[in-house]
Amino acid sequence: MMRESIPLSIPHISGNEWKYVKECLDTGWVSSVGSYVDQFEQRISEYVGVEFGIATVNGTAALHLSLLACGVQPGDEVIAPSFTFIAPINAIRYCGASPVFIGSDPETLGLDVNKVNDFLAHECVLRNGELYNKQSGRRIIAILPVHIFGHPVDMSPLNEVAGQYELPVIEDASESLGSEYYERKTGSLSTVGCFSFNGNKIITCGGGGMVTTNDKSLANRIRHLSTQANKKPFEYEHDEVGYNYRLTNMQAALGVAQLEQLDSFVEIKRKNAAHYREILANIPNVDLAWEASWAKSNYWLCTLIVTPADRIPLMEYLLTQNIQVRPAWKLIHTLSMYQDCQVYKMEETVAEFEKCISIPSSVQLTADDIRYVVDRIKVYFDQK
Numbered sequence: 588m589m590r591e592s593i594p595l596s597i598p599h600i601s602g603n604e605w606k607y608v609k610e611c612l613d614t615g616w617v618s619s620v621g622s623y624v625d626q627f628e629q630r631i632s633e634y635v636g637v638e639f640g641i642a643t644v645n646g647t648a649a650l651h652l653s654l655l656a657c658g659v660q661p662g663d664e665v666i667a668p669s670f671t672f673i674a675p676i677n678a679i680r681y682c683g684a685s686p687v688f689i690g691s692d693p694e695t696l697g698l699d700v701n702k703v704n705d706f707l708a709h710e711c712v713l714r715n716g717e718l719y720n721k722q723s724g725r726r727i728i729a730i731l732p733v734h735i736f737g738h739p740v741d742m743s744p745l746n747e748v749a750g751q752y753e754l755p756v757i758e759d760a761s762e763s764l765g766s767e768y769y770e771r772k773t774g775s776l777s778t779v780g781c782f783s784f785n786g787n788k789i790i791t792c793g794g795g796g797m798v799t800t801n802d803k804s805l806a807n808r809i810r811h812l813s814t815q816a817n818k819k820p821f822e823y824e825h826d827e828v829g830y831n832y833r834l835t836n837m838q839a840a841l842g843v844a845q846l847e848q849l850d851s852f853v854e855i856k857r858k859n860a861a862h863y864r865e866i867l868a869n870i871p872n873v874d875l876a877w878e879a880s881w882a883k884s885n886y887w888l889c890t891l892i893v894t895p896a897d898r899i900p901l902m903e904y905l906l907t908q909n910i911q912v913r914p915a916w917k918l919i920h921t922l923s924m925y926q927d928c929q930v931y932k933m934e935e936t937v938a939e940f941e942k943c944i945s946i947p948s949s950v951q952l953t954a955d956d957i958r959y960v961v962d963r964i965k966v967y968f969d970q971k
């Protein structure tokens with residue numbers, strides 16, 4: 588008999604979610620002001636280990652505001668990976684700027700600091716204290732690493748390179764809440780961090796986001812921009828074009844309840860990844876994506892590394908077995924609207940992308956589910 592479908596990554600609602608959301612409904616505090624918004628901001632910033640948290644309507648809005656607050660202007664360029672979900676790259680475009688796509692590290696799958704260093708050192712030039720891309724003539728204004736699948740980018744050397752050119756670093760930690768880099772939480776490792784609480788993330792608000800930072804003036808500016816740039820709310824005095832990007836109290840209530848369970852979610856996901864790794868070790872040609880010695884990944888999405896020839900047929904087979912799997916995101920530099928952007932040292936990244944399959948990773952995954960998934964992978968290879 589066919590098993591019920593095993594989902595890729597679904598929310599786990601098992602704490603105070605109903606209670607806190609009901610309180611919003613009962614009191615009428617449902618919109619973008621309320622005690623849960625304040626609590627959520629405070630608790631996320633405490634958890635991540637920074638001074639300020641600014642809640643936003645989603646992770647994409649958090650990225651957009653962070654880029655604006657870091658000074659990204661139309662015509663500028665931002666260093667970014669191609670191997671990522673599209674949201675951070677779209678956020679660069681919302682500012683009227685362009686990404687320069689730099690290849691990823693084949694081990695962590697995140698932005699490769701050596702390639703970034705080479706690009707800045709050899710392809711750019713400093714003029715009047717600002718960095719310009721020799722090829723495009725445009726100003727390089729920021730670096731945007733993404734901790735994909737939950738695994739941190741190697742941030743210390745990246746921050747060092749950024750520091751040499753005085754470039755702010757905007758950490759896209761949307762997928763990595765709870766992950767650590769040398770025992771420090773992602774989202775606290777650079778100028779600003781951005782999170783997503785979309786339904787498929789480790790904790791969810793339904794939809795939601797957060798900016799985290801230790802920089803008070805950046806925090807104030809991001810908060811200002813997120814509330815229609817309303818300088819004197821009573822008098823409706825708006826001093827620039829702002830955005831309606833605030834999170835609602837109901838979504839924040841959900842977020843607070845989810846955050847109460849985050850530590851156990853991280854523990855479960857790490858245990859599940861270890862279980863996958865242990866039993867996958869018996870199948871040649873299949874590995875679980877690597878974890879660096881300096882990293883503690885939240886294993887948001889467990890990702891298989893297979894040979895490129897097996898990637899599509901194995902996914903097709905697993906889908907017929909009611910196991911939800913998916914490929915990595917199509918590399919962004921290959922998409923029509925970003926094909927005109929500069930690409931640097933992308934060969935290894937193309938090769939890595941062709942090996943990745945994300946497999947069921949929800950918190951509620953059981954040991955039995957994991958055995959079933961690995962068993963089906965084994966059947967695929969046995970039948971080849």
Ligand SMILES: Cc1ncc(COP(=O)(O)O)c(C=O)c1O
Pocket residue numbers: 645646647648671672674675733759761762782783784785794795796
């Ligand atoms: C790496 C990354 N950045 C940004 C986002 C955007 O977040 P949201 O969907 O909340 O706008 C997501 C996920 O959706 C993501 O995976």
